Amino acid sequence: MAELAERNPPSEDADDTSWVPRVDMEFKSDEAAYQFYNNYAKVVGFSVRKAWINRRASGVIISRTYVCYKEGYQGNRKDESEVKKPRQNERTGCLAHLTIKITANGTYRVSEFHPMHNHELVAPANILKSHRVAKRARAVIANAASQKAMMECLVRQAGGYRQVAFVSVQDAADKSWAPKVDMEFENDEKAYQFYNDYAKRIGFDVRKAWVNRRSSGVIISRTYVCYKEGYYGNKKDENQVEKHRIRPNERTGCLARMVIKLAKNGRYRVTEFQPMHNHEFVTARTAHTLKSHRAANKIRNAEVNSVDDSCASPKAIHDHVSGQDASCPHLTVLSMQHKNYLPTKHKDALKPGDVGAMLEYMQERQVNDPSFYYAIQLDKEDRVTNVFWTDGKSVVDFYYFGDAVCFDTTYKTNSCSRPFTLFYGVNHHKQTVIFGAALIYDETKESFMWLFETFKTAMYGKQPQVILTDQNPLIRNAINLVWPATTHRVCVWHMYQNASKYLGQVFQGSRTFAYDFSRCLFDCEEEEEFVSAWGKMLEKYDLKDNEWLKMLFEDRKKWAVAYGRETFCADMKSTQRLNSISGTLKENLSPERDLLQFLKHFERMLDEQWDAELQADCHATSSTTIIAPSRMLKQAASVYTPAMFEMFQREFEMSMDCMVHNSGAVETIYEYKVISEDNPKVHLVRFDSLNGTLVCSCKMFEFVGIQCRHVLKALDIINIKELPPQYYLKRWRKDAKVGSLRDNLGLATDIDPSSSKATRLSSLCRIISIVAARAAETVEGYTFVQNQSDQLFDHVYQILQARPPEELQIS
Numbered sequence: 001m002a003e004l005a006e007r008n009p010p011s012e013d014a015d016d017t018s019w020v021p022r023v024d025m026e027f028k029s030d031e032a033a034y035q036f037y038n039n040y041a042k043v044v045g046f047s048v049r050k051a052w053i054n055r056r057a058s059g060v061i062i063s064r065t066y067v068c069y070k071e072g073y074q075g076n077r078k079d080e081s082e083v084k085k086p087r088q089n090e091r092t093g094c095l096a097h098l099t100i101k102i103t104a105n106g107t108y109r110v111s112e113f114h115p116m117h118n119h120e121l122v123a124p125a126n127i128l129k130s131h132r133v134a135k136r137a138r139a140v141i142a143n144a145a146s147q148k149a150m151m152e153c154l155v156r157q158a159g160g161y162r163q164v165a166f167v168s169v170q171d172a173a174d175k176s177w178a179p180k181v182d183m184e185f186e187n188d189e190k191a192y193q194f195y196n197d198y199a200k201r202i203g204f205d206v207r208k209a210w211v212n213r214r215s216s217g218v219i220i221s222r223t224y225v226c227y228k229e230g231y232y233g234n235k236k237d238e239n240q241v242e243k244h245r246i247r248p249n250e251r252t253g254c255l256a257r258m259v260i261k262l263a264k265n266g267r268y269r270v271t272e273f274q275p276m277h278n279h280e281f282v283t284a285r286t287a288h289t290l291k292s293h294r295a296a297n298k299i300r301n302a303e304v305n306s307v308d309d310s311c312a313s314p315k316a317i318h319d320h321v322s323g324q325d326a327s328c329p330h331l332t333v334l335s336m337q338h339k340n341y342l343p344t345k346h347k348d349a350l351k352p353g354d355v356g357a358m359l360e361y362m363q364e365r366q367v368n369d370p371s372f373y374y375a376i377q378l379d380k381e382d383r384v385t386n387v388f389w390t391d392g393k394s395v396v397d398f399y400y401f402g403d404a405v406c407f408d409t410t411y412k413t414n415s416c417s418r419p420f421t422l423f424y425g426v427n428h429h430k431q432t433v434i435f436g437a438a439l440i441y442d443e444t445k446e447s448f449m450w451l452f453e454t455f456k457t458a459m460y461g462k463q464p465q466v467i468l469t470d471q472n473p474l475i476r477n478a479i480n481l482v483w484p485a486t487t488h489r490v491c492v493w494h495m496y497q498n499a500s501k502y503l504g505q506v507f508q509g510s511r512t513f514a515y516d517f518s519r520c521l522f523d524c525e526e527e528e529e530f531v532s533a534w535g536k537m538l539e540k541y542d543l544k545d546n547e548w549l550k551m552l553f554e555d556r557k558k559w560a561v562a563y564g565r566e567t568f569c570a571d572m573k574s575t576q577r578l579n580s581i582s583g584t585l586k587e588n589l590s591p592e593r594d595l596l597q598f599l600k601h602f603e604r605m606l607d608e609q610w611d612a613e614l615q616a617d618c619h620a621t622s623s624t625t626i627i628a629p630s631r632m633l634k635q636a637a638s639v640y641t642p643a644m645f646e647m648f649q650r651e652f653e654m655s656m657d658c659m660v661h662n663s664g665a666v667e668t669i670y671e672y673k674v675i676s677e678d679n680p681k682v683h684l685v686r687f688d689s690l691n692g693t694l695v696c697s698c699k700m701f702e703f704v705g706i707q708c709r710h711v712l713k714a715l716d717i718i719n720i721k722e723l724p725p726q727y728y729l730k731r732w733r734k735d736a737k738v739g740s741l742r743d744n745l746g747l748a749t750d751i752d753p754s755s756s757k758a759t760r761l762s763s764l765c766r767i768i769s770i771v772a773a774r775a776a777e778t779v780e781g782y783t784f785v786q787n788q789s790d791q792l793f794d795h796v797y798q799i800l801q802a803r804p805p806e807e808l809q810i811s
Contacts, residue, residue, distance in 0.1 A: 019043065021098055025110040028272065029259075030064050030100060033108050037066050037098045038130050045121030046070070046096070047128035058214040061102065063111075068096040069129065070119050092119045106261070172202060173275070179258050183270040187505070188222050191260045191268050195224050203281030204228070204256070218508035219262065221271075226256040228279050252279045265542040266506030355384050357596040362389060365603075371395065371769040373458045377450050379442065386447050388454045390436035392773035393610060398435040398459050399770070400737055401425050404570040405435065405464040406491070407475070418598070419443070423455060425464075426570050428736040429616040430643040434606060435459075448478035456482070466567055470494040471559075487567050490559040492521045495552070502548040506541060513541055522561060525698060530562040565699035570731070614777070616641070620734050631721040632712070636728075644732040648706050654678075655709040660717055672717065674710040685714040692724045705729045737774075 021040055027033040034050065041048045047069035054063045070092045099112035122128065172178045178198055185191040192208065199206045205227035212221045228251045259272035365372040371392030379385045408422045423435040436458060438451055456463050466487040469475045471494055479488050499507075499517060506513050516537045524530035534553060538544045557563040620641045636648045657677040664671050668690040674683050684697045694701075694715075700708035707727050715723070730736055775781035 021110055021113045021115075023110050023113055026103070026107045027100065027109075028107060030061050030108050033064075033098070033100045033110070034066055041068075042128075042131045045123060046117060048130040051097070056215075058212065058216075058220070060212050060214075060220070063099065063101045064108075065097055065099045068094040068117060070094040070117075071097065094118050172198070177201065178275075179270055179273045181270050181273055184263065184267045185260065186267060188219050188260060188268055191222075191258070191270070192224055195258045199226075204277060209257070214508060216508065218505065220508070221259065221261040222268075223257055223259045226254040226277060228252045228254040228277070229257070254278050262505060262509045264506075264510045266503060266509045268505075354595045357594070358387065358599070361596055361599050365389075365391070371773055375454045375458075377447070385442040386438065386440050386450060388436060388438040388451060388458070390455075390458050391606070392769055393606075394433075394435050395459060396770050396773050397427065397433045398425075399462065401427050401433055401570075401731060402435060402459065402462065403465045403731065404568060404572055405467045406572060407467055407469045409440075409470055409472070409475075410494070418595075421451075426572060427613060428641050428644065428732050428734070429613060429620070430571075430641075431609070431613060431616065433609065433613070437602065443474065445474045445477050448475050449482050452478055452482040466569055468569065468572060471498060476558075488558065489564055489567065489569065490555070492559055492561070495559050496521060503543075503546075506543065510541060513537075516540065520560075524560070524562050525565060527562045530556070530560055564703070566702045568705060569703055571704040610777075616643075632715075632723060635722050639728045639733050641732065641734050641736075644706065647704075651700075651706065651709045652712055655712040655716065658709055658713040660713060663717075670714075670718070672710075672714040674713050676709060683708075683710040685710050687714060687718065692726075694724070694727065701727065705732055 019040055021037055025036075027036065034048070038048050049067050049069050049071065050064070051067040051071065052063075052065045053061060055061055070090065071094050073091050073093055074089060094117050095114055096117045097112070097114050098110060100108040101111045103109050177194075179195055183194075185194065192206070196206045207225050207227050207229065208222070209225040209229065210221075210223045211219055213219055231251050231253055254277050255274055256277045257272070257274050258270060260268040261271045263269045362372075362374045365374075369391050372389070373391070373395075374387065374389035376384055377386040402425060405423055405425050408424065419440045421438045421440055423437070424432055425435065427433045436455055440447055440451065463483045463486055466489060467479060467483070468489050468491045469479070471490050476488060479486060496518070503513075503517075516533075520530060520533050520537060524533050538546075538549065543549055552559075630652070633649060633652060636652075637645050640648055654676065659675050659677075661673050661675060661682070663673070668688055670687045670689065672685040672687070674685055674696075675681070676683075686695045687693070694707065694711050696708050696710045698708050698710060700706070701711070706729075707723060712723075715721075771785065775785040
């Protein structure tokens with residue numbers, strides 16, 4: 001048998017063994033490996049079966065084994081006594097097989113090849129099962145040279161050249177509309193449209209055949225085939241199918257195809273293109289009647305008839321135009337970023353009964369909390385469009401911690417949710433505190449301007465030093481107009497989320513892109529470092545021509561860390577600090593839920609946050625922290641809240657591993673070059689002994705509000721064992737809410753006593769409402785203010801009695 005198994009094929013060159021499989025051979029695909037092994041089997045004299053296969057969760061084949069057709073043993077599935085026609089046992093347990101495994105570059109390598117058979121091999125003239133399809137599929141391709149002549153005959157039968165426009169496969173090869181290997185497309189659908197247009201010009205139909213996806217659903221490869229690819233028949237036995245229902249076998253096993261794969265840059269590249277067909281083409285005049293071309297024409301006609309630039313939604317116009325060329329000049333491509341901005345018609349609307357329930361709730365809150373504030377904006381038809389509300393506790397929190405504010409509109413990213421937005425920040429315990437909330441049903445620049453003006457009014461004219469928002473041009477314009485003195489920053493989390501939408505294929509096409517992109521967003525602290533990393537990223541992933549990244553880079557000063565370290569943001573880089581409460585909020589934001597139910601749930605959530613702050617205050621004053629015998633740590637522990645002390649202690653401990661390489665001095669200014677153990681980058685620390693000022697190039701104090709490890713190391717070098725008091729920010733201290741209202745809250749103290757009565761009344765109401773909100777937190781505070789109010793009223797009464805009546809008439 002060994003002699004039969006090792007029989008040499010007929011060949012002019014007896015030394016040519018390129019057709020014989022061997023270990024470490026590589027193939028572009030598992031199908032190519034099968035064809036190679038099948039051709040080898042045909043020459044040697046056996047048939048091939050596709051046996052075992054292993055796949056990833058995404059469907060990608062990671063290993064496959066092709067075996068001899070006599071591998072294993074077969075028998076009847078039932079007991080032999082019950083079988084009327086026993087199956088002939090033709091298998092012999094043959095061990096001949098070929099195993100392939102996927103490699104790191106996506107090809108398939110032969111990992112095992114066993115050539116020996118334990119049975120007689122057949123003569124090459126005999127056609128076995130695995131060889132039949134291949135022969136039928138290639139039957140006509142051998143005559144491809146005469147294909148043009150055949151098609152010309154068909155064209156004449158259809159009415160001559162004057163009635164149709166014909167292009168042969170050979171003539172189309174050099175055309176720009178013909179597929180070629182290494183062509184790239186923005187997505188798989190664009191590749192399909194290109195191949196389908198080519199097919200229409202040639203005269204055949206296209207089918208979407210095999211597709212491979214990752215577990216995330218992203219397509220990593222796809223094959224488009226001729227409509228005559230493969231063979232099919234009726235699923236049932238032909239004797240069981242009525243004659244008028246028998247399906248005609250129109251397929252010929254055509255091998256024409258185009259294969260695309262996801263490239264590193266997120267685009268789809270043509271990796272295989274087979275132009276030759278084994279069948280006649282239809283005429284160009286009737287090509288539009290083929291299935292794939294009928295569908296394309298139907299879609300185009302529906303789009304042209306349905307899209308109207310005067311009334312269509314921006315998304316409809318964008319989706320239509322983005323897939324077209326310059327054939328529709330009257331349409332304007334709208335960025336998807338504008339999908340919610342409808343200046344005339346409101347996509348969102350209050351449900352019947354919502355307005356009444358909301359007004360009832362707001363009035364009830366004002367009765368229970370006189371400092372509760374709400375405002376409603378109406379449109380020209382007197383419909384409620386936007387609502388804002390806040391309470392006295394939130395106003396107090398804003399005056400203590402409103403230096404850095406996040407404006408969060410991410411709840412609106414879910415089209416099934418109510419248009420809910422939040423103003424919030426962080427307190428001295430690093431806890432999230434909410435300053436105000438709104439429902440924005442009309443997302444226009446005018447609505448956002450109204451919202452920011454209303455917020456400023458509710459906060460008695462005070463506005464934040466910095467505000468973080470998402471990447472929304474309408475919000476940016478409104479902030480520039482209403483709060484020109486406020487620094488506007490775009491949160492990097494939102495930038496990353498947008499990147500996952502606009503660069504989703506790039507993320508999926510490379511395992512390292514997410515790391516490189518995140519490094520540009522979060523880790524580059526200096527401009528030169530950021531620009532260098534950004535350029536390398538574009539070069540590495542071939543993204544220099546990506547329009548979205550170009551726009552992002554032009555706007556880098558709004559979001560890049562390298563351009564914002566000198567701005568105090570209370571260690572907030574993102575508007576996504578609400579993850580702990582966003583789940584329950586989103587559940588209650590559904591339009592199916594009652595609005596009153598959501599408002600009450602939101603109120604309960606605020607109460608829980610206040611309880612958490614009170615518990616943290618109690619813990620900060622009662623707990624004793626065990627620390628090392630360090631004067632600086634003891635000083636920090638007595639000043640900072642536990643949460644902030646933990647941050648400071650981490651920097652202090654890291655400073656122990658820092659190295660000071662060299663230093664210099666110019667008059668009273670000393671310079672130190674400090675390197676952290678975990679980061680080889682050099683940071684420059686300047687210390688002025690005249691006034692005790694400290695500045696580090698990392699800008700941590702300017703951005704977060706606590707000193708960095710580099711400064712602490714420099715102080716240790718010059719034997720300064722306590723941090724200068726000015727570097728303990730009031731907002732991070734245990735006594736952040738202790739002290740004079742006028743000093744801590746920024747209350748207006750420069751009001752002219754001779755000003756109008758209304759102005760004086762507004763200023764006093766502002767002070768008293770804040771005192772009342774703070775006093776109501778505890779029973780002791782409430783009792784104290786109540787007792788003091790009687791004495792205060794008596795004192796004011798005596799002042800009024802001592803004044804002449806004419807002075808009391810001043811208004």
